[in-house]
Amino acid sequence: MEQLSPCQKADVLIESLPYIKKFYNETVVIKYGGNAMINEELKQTVIQDIILMRFVGMKPVIVHGGGPEITDMMRKLGKEPQFIDGLRVTDQETLEITEMVLLGKINRQIISLINNNGVKAVGISGKDGNMIKAKLKNPKLGFVGEVEEIDIDLIHTITDKGYIPVISPIGCGSNGETYNINADEVAGKVAAALGAKKLVLITDVKGVMKDQSDTSSIISHIKTHEIRQYIQEQIIGGGMIPKVHCCFHAVTNGVERAHIIDGTKLHSILLEIFTNKGIGTMITN
Amino acid sequence: MEQLSPCQKADVLIESLPYIKKFYNETVVIKYGGNAMINEELKQTVIQDIILMRFVGMKPVIVHGGGPEITDMMRKLGKEPQFIDGLRVTDQETLEITEMVLLGKINRQIISLINNNGVKAVGISGKDGNMIKAKLKNPKLGFVGEVEEIDIDLIHTITDKGYIPVISPIGCGSNGETYNINADEVAGKVAAALGAKKLVLITDVKGVMKDQSDTSSIISHIKTHEIRQYIQEQIIGGGMIPKVHCCFHAVTNGVERAHIIDGTKLHSILLEIFTNKGIGTMITN
Amino acid sequence: MEQLSPCQKADVLIESLPYIKKFYNETVVIKYGGNAMINEELKQTVIQDIILMRFVGMKPVIVHGGGPEITDMMRKLGKEPQFIDGLRVTDQETLEITEMVLLGKINRQIISLINNNGVKAVGISGKDGNMIKAKLKNPKLGFVGEVEEIDIDLIHTITDKGYIPVISPIGCGSNGETYNINADEVAGKVAAALGAKKLVLITDVKGVMKDQSDTSSIISHIKTHEIRQYIQEQIIGGGMIPKVHCCFHAVTNGVERAHIIDGTKLHSILLEIFTNKGIGTMITN
Amino acid sequence: MEQLSPCQKADVLIESLPYIKKFYNETVVIKYGGNAMINEELKQTVIQDIILMRFVGMKPVIVHGGGPEITDMMRKLGKEPQFIDGLRVTDQETLEITEMVLLGKINRQIISLINNNGVKAVGISGKDGNMIKAKLKNPKLGFVGEVEEIDIDLIHTITDKGYIPVISPIGCGSNGETYNINADEVAGKVAAALGAKKLVLITDVKGVMKDQSDTSSIISHIKTHEIRQYIQEQIIGGGMIPKVHCCFHAVTNGVERAHIIDGTKLHSILLEIFTNKGIGTMITN
Amino acid sequence: MEQLSPCQKADVLIESLPYIKKFYNETVVIKYGGNAMINEELKQTVIQDIILMRFVGMKPVIVHGGGPEITDMMRKLGKEPQFIDGLRVTDQETLEITEMVLLGKINRQIISLINNNGVKAVGISGKDGNMIKAKLKNPKLGFVGEVEEIDIDLIHTITDKGYIPVISPIGCGSNGETYNINADEVAGKVAAALGAKKLVLITDVKGVMKDQSDTSSIISHIKTHEIRQYIQEQIIGGGMIPKVHCCFHAVTNGVERAHIIDGTKLHSILLEIFTNKGIGTMITN
Amino acid sequence: MEQLSPCQKADVLIESLPYIKKFYNETVVIKYGGNAMINEELKQTVIQDIILMRFVGMKPVIVHGGGPEITDMMRKLGKEPQFIDGLRVTDQETLEITEMVLLGKINRQIISLINNNGVKAVGISGKDGNMIKAKLKNPKLGFVGEVEEIDIDLIHTITDKGYIPVISPIGCGSNGETYNINADEVAGKVAAALGAKKLVLITDVKGVMKDQSDTSSIISHIKTHEIRQYIQEQIIGGGMIPKVHCCFHAVTNGVERAHIIDGTKLHSILLEIFTNKGIGTMITN
DSSP, X not given: OOOOOHHHHHHHHHHHHHHHHHHTTOEEEEEEOGGGGTSHXXXXXXXXXXXXXXXXXXXXXEEEOOHHHHHHHHHHTTOOOOEETTXXXXXXXXHHHHHHHIIIIIHHHHHHHHHHXXXXXXXXXXXXXXXXXXXXXOGGGBSBEEEEEEOTHHHHHHHHTTOEEEEEOEEEOTTSOEEEOOHHHHHXXXXXXHTOSEEEEEESSOSOBSSTTOGGGBOOEXXXXXXXXXXXXXXXXXXXXXXXXXXXXXXXXXXXXEEEEETTSTTHHHHHHHSSSOOSEEEEO | OOOOOHHHHHHHHHHHHHHHHHHTTOEEXXXXXXXXXXXXXXXXXXXXXXXXXXXXXXXXXXXXXXHHHHHHHHHHTTOOOOEETTEEXXXXXXXXXXXXXXXXXXXXXXXXXXXXXXXXXXXXXXXXXXXXXXXXXXXXXXXXXXXXXXXXXXHHHHHHTTOEEEEEOEEEOTTSOEEEOOHHHHHHHHHHHHTOSEEEEEESSOSOBSSTTOGGGBOOEEEGGGHXXXXXXXXXXTTHHHHHHHHHHHHTTTOSEEEEEETTSTTHHHHHHHSSSOOSEEEEX | OOOOOHHHHHXXXXXXXXXXXXXXXXXXXXXXXXXXXXXXXHHHXXXXXXXXXXXXXXXXXXXEOOHHHHHHHHXXXXXXXXXXXXXXXXXXXXXXXXXXXXXXXXXXXHHHHHHHTTSOEEEEETTGGGOEEEEESOGGGBSBEEEEEXXXXXXXXXXXXXXXXXXXXXXXXXXXXXXXXXXXXXXXXXXXXXXXXXXXXXXXXXXXXXXXXXXXXXXXXXXXXXXXXXHHTTSSOTTHHHHHHHHHHHHTTTOSEEEEEETTSTTHHHHHHHSSSOOSEEEEO | OOOOOHHHHHHHHHHHHHHHHHHTTOEEEEEEOGGGGTSHHHHHHHHHHHHHHHHTTOEEEEEEOOHHXXXXXXXXXXXXXXXXXXEEOBOHHHHHHHHHHIIIIIHHHHHHHHHHTTSOEEEEETXXXXXXXXXXXXXXXXXXXXXXXXXXXXHXXXXXXXXXXXXXXXXXXXXXXXXXXXXXXXXXXXXXXXXXXXXXXXXXXXXXXXXXXXXXXXXXXXXXXXXXXXXXXXXXXXXXXXXHHHHHHHHTTTOSEEEEEETTSTTHHHHHHHSSSOOSEEEEO | OOOOOXXXXXXXXXXXXXXXXXXXXXXXXXXXXXXXXXXXXXXXXXXXXXXXXXXXXXEEEEEXXXXXXXXXXXXXXXXXXXXXXXXXXXXXXXXXXXXXXXXXXXXXXXHHHHHHTTSOEEEEETTGGGOEEEEEXXXXXXXXXXXXXXXXXXXXXXXXXXXXXXXEOEEEOTTSOEEEOOHHHHHHHHHHHHTOSEEEEEESSOSOBSSTTOGGGBOOEEEGGGHHHHHHTTSSOTTHHHHHHHHHHHHXXXXXXXXXXXXXXXXXXXXXXXXSSOOSEEEEO | OOOOOHHHHHHHXXXXXXXXHHHTTOEEEEEEOGGGGTSHXXXXXXXXXXXXXXXXXXXXXXXXXXXXXXXHHXXXXXXXXXXXXXXXXXXXXXXXXXXXXXXXXXXXXXXXXXXXXXXXXXXXXXXXXXXXXXXXXXXXXXXXXXXXXXXXXXXXXXXXXXXXEEEEOEEEOTTSOEEEOXXXXXXXXXXXXXXXXXXXXXXXXXXXXXXXXXXXXXXXXXXXXXXXHHHHTTSSOTTHHHHHHHHHHHHTTTOSEEEEEETTSTTHHHHHHHSSSOOSEEEEO
């Protein structure tokens, strides 16, 4: 980057002030997933963005996914993953691998990154403090759960002391059984339960696009009442459908805005929060 | 068990009162490891004992180990474990497996058991909140660390809200690197840092015995100044040496008593705490 | 008592866990009266039971009576007690003796017993902090009052600091006059005002019995709607009627269960709370 | 009293302002005894004075005596009081009567008076909350104790909630036994333990007088180093000696001023606190 | 003044007790204006009265005016004041002078007087903490505002720490503009917003009088429903009308009593508060 | 300014992170004076800078001067200012004008600017809450004071509630008299009393320059032990001497760094805080 003058830098900081004011003391839930979790430079910038958010007065809460690493570990252990409608069939052994990889590996990497940037993070799953109550989604899928209730006490305990919470999408059933839950769903439900100002889903696509082959066809703003139509027209389709549903749940339950943004773009979260234009697709009620 | 009369039961409860008073509001650190983590009945009774401790006013803090399960997972992943002087040589891959198994698997099982018994548990490792600062123990061992400092803020945050903390023995270096640490060592250091009343190491042996083949030769009480002699006489030897060292560290740093007890005996913790005789070997300063 | 094995003791403790959980942080109001206040061994066991309750997380509140000692002191002072329908006719002199014996003698004995068992007690009457507002019950009875209102601030002030409150049944009228009140009534009203989980009336009888001469005819459970019938059938009669009325008031005002138990049985409170069967007669709404 | 003009009244209030400022938020311990406890008009004015003190920001703590009423009750019960050097010989029976009369009778009258004047009082003895630890003073005197230690927690608990504490001079020994203690001594020790600004002993004499038959010979100010001399000269003698000793203890342990004042004078406390001249004898270090 | 005896003084203090009780912990808003702000002796007594109020447990809040000093400064600066219906026409220059004189001069004098009497005062205007939101009253009057909303947070912040707030009647418009507001109006609105017990307007007249030339014709009590009639009969007229309107607003919005009193009488506030008769005119709902 | 790309903006924000972390929760005292208080654009940018500081977690405290406006008002009122060694000779009339202009005019402008930018400000002088105790500096100067003691309670009361304090440099003497104090001195003493991280003096010069006619000769860093030499060499001279003395006092009393910066440069504070190079002259111990 060509060097900016001090004056230009000052201007940028001053321009960010209205956005800082707007989100001051507000909770922002970030679903962290996809390539932004793999590429080293992207990883660093996502974490820097989150730390900046924290220091300018926001309360970031991170929910992470980890499908590819689970698949990877399953294969290493000689087990072939199976999917139904994009959801992982989860038998007892798969469940154990999933939990182990999510909390014991991916969550650890994220909190290490945050710790190394000067803010303390605490990693939890929905099992800690019995936080996420879940139930069986579909018997065919095995131990795949859907969220029934979020107990936000533990999250508040963690954020009140200044730690950033990093949540692995695991839930507990009423009989103590463990469930593997979709990370987008957990993010949406957590955002609603916390009364977050914003939900940001970091993905590998630019957002909802009218024409998948044309990135300039991105729809920058969808209102909840338009979703049905977009699905019928197959503009929202495939893996985008559950993401949009999570956003729908969030914004119809008190979250002001939900965003589906492209995590492969450097500082995508920052751009979303600190600029007028925004990037990706925003969903509001 | 033959049926006791109500009156006998009442007597037992009343007899427990002095012990309850003695430990009221006191922290007890329990290193949970060995066979007591594998046998289903033992697992249940250990957890019940801990929950009872909580309800009669103690503050239990659990540190767990997990060597056999790490070895098991390593082999499943095609990696042969190596040991030097009983310590696992830990290369990067082994480290990742260790962290994954400890926090993602064993820690999870323990908090599930506690949750299912009506008290909420929160599982953490030394990485959460940057709790355990560690440094390299010995370059030959790879990422095996020794504890430099314990930051007890996160533990207090968790216990103050009534959750039971369950700690996996992982630490962070000053450059953000991860270390695998011996669980006994973590338990001893955590007990000292918290000013615990008692440290209990649950093991697979009865305690320190004069004659390893004769369980009646158990030494029920060792004072810190006697340890050197016992080691010279090889009464304390092998895997017992590091355990005794942890106890030594704890009791010379403010912990009142440390105990090495036999986890294969049902309700061994309860017997240790609620009876006069105690079981296993007690170490005091 | 024949000696129990450590293992049997552990089992008893573990069996008590569900009861401990159930009453954790709950208030239990105990009306302490009758022979259990006179026999030395019984006195000790009642106090031990209450102290155990405190240490396993309950909040015991004691209300005591003292009829026989008042009568005794009156006679020593040359005054013959008179009763109408079992209630003491209370002229000015009797009132002074009553107050003096209740707070200055009996209350003192109870708090000494508690203090000597390692928990601090604070003795109060309804006059302290203007706690019990009362009004004249019946002009023929003189200064006998009935409770109009309980101000629970002082009780909370005492229990919040960990003291056990011991209450003498004296009340104040709106013009500052003093009233002698039935201790069962005070216990029932205090239990209702505090939202206690349980009210326990310690008496000299086994409970409500179908046949007074046959202790095996005890009715272990009465629902509030059955009380009228039992009174008509004279199964509930005499001194039992006001006791049942207090229980009725308590359970129809938020107390979960009220119990009339035999204080002459060793550890009767403990048996009532820590066993499934219970003893005496339980009244629920 | 002839009627004052509103303007004169306003002047009096304004004149009191410096004294109100001086004692704002300060503790004043008042030993209430002698004729001021018997004469109805004096009783009313003492209580009014104390209530005024409370409302203008002071924290009054009352300690009361009651020798004459104890003697009276003993005689009613057929027991002749015996004294050695002015101290009541206290056998078990006398002790019970003393405790009963102090807490059950006199203390009650005082808290009733306060309650009826619109401030809530709480009566306690040194047994409540194990507040006053005492030991045997002299075996010949029986259960007469001297103060070993004051635990001020209960007093603070009571005053922090806005209640006025009224203390009966009873203490507990280390084996749970009860002691009758001199009220002046308790007042002096309580004042020192609380770091009171002022200790006021209400008595039946005008103060320390050079000539007992001449009330104009009153010594208005004694410094601690002068006490010995006054005793040698027998200006301080008889029952005045222990009173002066209590004052000495108080002012040499942090209390600013101690006063021995004539309780038979109307509003003697008020005059002592709200005027420049003061009445009676003041002792300072 | 002829000297009062100590006993007479004590009686005055005791007589004040019911009034002290009545206003304990209550807020009293005092509009301080007129000659009582100019005459040195009156200034001293007003401040003493307010300080006494503070020490006997009330929470005084002062709102001051300052018309004559503003006029004075305007003339010094060569500007002739203009009035429409008794309200100062306020152009930009007049506004600046007004704000400067009110906060920079008069407010300063008042807080100095309070500070010098041993209580700390903090002077604020409606601009501090954006406390008084105002809007244009009448375009002809220029920057004269009327109160839209009072934000009481800053006042509570100040009084909670024991400072006495002294308020200059300046407000802010929604676009950041400054408004000059009538002090009586600010006092009335602040009293209502704080839920004050009493509003006292210190004026130069004795109160509402039936015959302006006869001070004995003062109406000591007006109920809100009588105001209209008094205005029609021109008993309330001229400058008294806005004062009565402020009182009306206050007492119809939760303030118990409003008083219009004669500030030229020594200790008029004290007499109003600490005597039965009161002075001036009281308005209640 | 040419338009920056979003990516460039994000980079600027990320670059500011280390500075934000460094000053998080730290107090920065800003002396606001000179041309930066007159030029409209500069005024806006100074306030924006301060508001940004607040939102990224710093605690800004503003002290303002106002010499030119005082002189201006004096002349309008027909009074010719006199100076001795650059200090205003302050008779009673000058003092009143000074106080009026500082708190009633300049302070008001600053808090209006802050309020209008979305943060609440509270303006105080050293008289409010008796905050600044001062004494006579030099009898020839009249009511010019020097700071004796700063009571930081009121400042903390204001900042704890999130208001930005704006301080006018007025102090009170021990006899209640008012003093006009140099604003730089107040800023330095307040910074030391608050344990500020940084003191920033905004002036009309670039900093300390070796050659006053050559702005490139600015000395960017002076250590306290070098000051004497610079004064001897007359590199520090004239009006710069008292400024440097204030900085000296601050950094030798716990403030980490003091800065003398050029307020005529846009966003000078921001550049000082958020860039590595800094501007103006920094003084450290």
